[in-house]
Amino acid sequence: MRKLVISETMPSQQSADVTDWLDLEQLARVEMTSEDAAYPIEAALTAEDDTGWRASMPGTQTIRLLFDSPQMITRIQLLFEETLQQRTQEFVLRWLPAGTEDDREIVRQQYNFYPAGNTQELEDYSVSLQAAIMIELCITPDISGGDARASLAQLRIA
Template identity: 50%
Template sequence: MRKTIISRESREEPRSGTKWLDLGNIASVEISSEDPAQPIDAALQPVGAPGWRAAGPGPQMIRILFDQPQRLSRIYLLIDEEQLPRTQEFVLRWSADGKSFREIVRQQFTFSPPGTTVEQEEFTVELAGVAVLELEIMPDISGSAARASLGRLLLA
């Protein structure tokens, strides 16, 4: 996986039978930070090590830059938090030219360990000519020192 650092319980597997894109061969990724023990590479594969975690607190950005524009029909997200109660917000956006972005979804989710620790979303979309997919994560809307994490981000 090509990447660039930019400034600024039980897990269910994603729907079986879906042919997820091999992002390592068709895209590069830009990230605002990365914990070396939990690199972004792990979050962009259907199976494997636990996903990505930010190096520090605060808002984080993950951008998938496709080598060639892609048609997307599904976006799968898995986020978990087993330690800190917090309300997180994420925004998914896409762009055909890398300059003007269109919002796909903006969503908040409250983690309340030990009970509610996993947010799992699968969005059905019809997007053609996607050059860039952007995921912005605000790990805690109250501004605590929570670090963003991402178990999986899969695209089909």
């Protein structure tokens, strides 16, 4: 019999995320339509910061990752948070394979945020994107046209 006494504060091996996330700061250039100086895009792309990214103005916003060389992508994880106002957000995630000119849609999703209840949305996609040279995320923060600003707590790619 093999035994191990674990403390309650030790994370279980089963719940640990062992995904090898890409180092996006080293592998890609990022373009975006706007950025609040207090919430830069780096905050959503690195594990060291938990403030996330936020647009500097309302309306649909685009975040585009342009890879220095083609990447094999098997997983994309997005985390959105909204604690201040009720709204319905829509996002579209696209990719561009090397050697092509037309991007391809991965997913289009809507989600309702309710500050008294649903304040987070975690999307985790298993994909098989061969030779990806671009990942693009378009966020419409409020499909009813309100003054909400787009935000993204985290974007991770493996």
